[in-house]
Amino acid sequence: MPEDKAQRGTQTLSRGLEVLRLVGAGTTGASGIAAALEVPRSTAQRLLASLVAEGCLYRLPGQGYVLGPELIHLGARARAQQPVLAVASPALRRLAEATGDTVHLGVPDGDEVLYLDKIDGTRGLEMRSRPGQRMPLAFTGLGKAMLADHDEPSLRALYERGADAQAARPDRVPPRPWEAFRDDIAAVRGRGHSLDLEENERGIRCIGAPVRDVEGRIVAGLSVASAAPFMPDERMARLAPLVVAHAQEISRELGWRPDDD
Structure with a gap:
């Protein structure tokens, strides 16, 4: 030609x-x-x-x-040809490299978060999380990031069922009162990220952010987690915008546009 x-x-x-x-x-x-x-x-x-x-x-x-x-x-x-895991993988790896901490990707599945991927941090810290594991949405930083769009009745039901699941764990962390959980999700809504201050696993703190699809729905979440000594309040505040930016990058790959919200 x-x-x-x-x-x-x-x-x-x-x-x-x-x-x-x-x-x-x-x-x-x-x-x-x-x-x-x-x-x-x-x-x-x-x-x-x-x-x-x-x-x-x-x-x-x-x-x-x-x-x-x-x-x-x-x-x-x-949409069918772009599963969240394949789209998210490059951003997850960059986030892990930038922080040195453990990075998770998960999707909501009923009352639970289903972990799709885990990139171990470089600090030699072992976490019990693994791909394929399920945990209550209401009691993990990753899960709470995906609850920002839920109304109060839905949150209350998830909280109560999650609290029952937590109570059955031998290493359980006692759940916070419902009112504290409700206010926490309101804060997630306002700032765009979640915080887990040893609520799911003793000694572990994490920051989570939601991933949205082309219609603006929350379809996944990612988180950065580490041992509490590596996650003081001031470092979590510095890392939060980085976590949100990587979640939004994945969202844009899925077709989300912030101006459409």
Whole structure:
């Protein structure tokens, strides 16, 4: 293929993708799209017609263009092909390297958090957590990070069932009163991260943050954990923005955009 023809094809592809982004952002008319692309209206109309023919756009008489069914189909396939673990792995490893602490990734599963991945820290500290393990959502830093969007009745039910599960553990840490837990989740909501101050395992502290999908739903969480001597209050305050930033990076890979919340 001649080089100039290949360049024209690349340019057409880039413009077509930009048209989809513009329509998705609310630019629905040919004139507005032409202006945004800085092309003649006739060029914009040809691009729009091609995208309509492929099912990527749909034209509503009197209203303009909207995203079409082919994009819904492709979006569903993209989500199926991007499991959280595969998407999150690079960010988890960078976070572990940056902190030297143990990093976890988990997903909510009923009343529990299911641990998907664990990267051991470099401090020689052994933690009982492992991929495949389940713990009550309400009593781990990782789990609490995933409860920010729950309403009070749902939180109360999770707290009570989690407290029963905690009571059955031989090494149990006595659960805090419901009111303290409720206020803790309200704080998670406000600051964007959770704290576990030896509530799940004696001597272990951690910071957790939620991971969201394209629809803004919390679908996973990550945490950084270490022994209490390595996690004084001031260090936890310094690490929290780093943990949140890595969780948001994974969220963006899953299609989340903070402006859509």
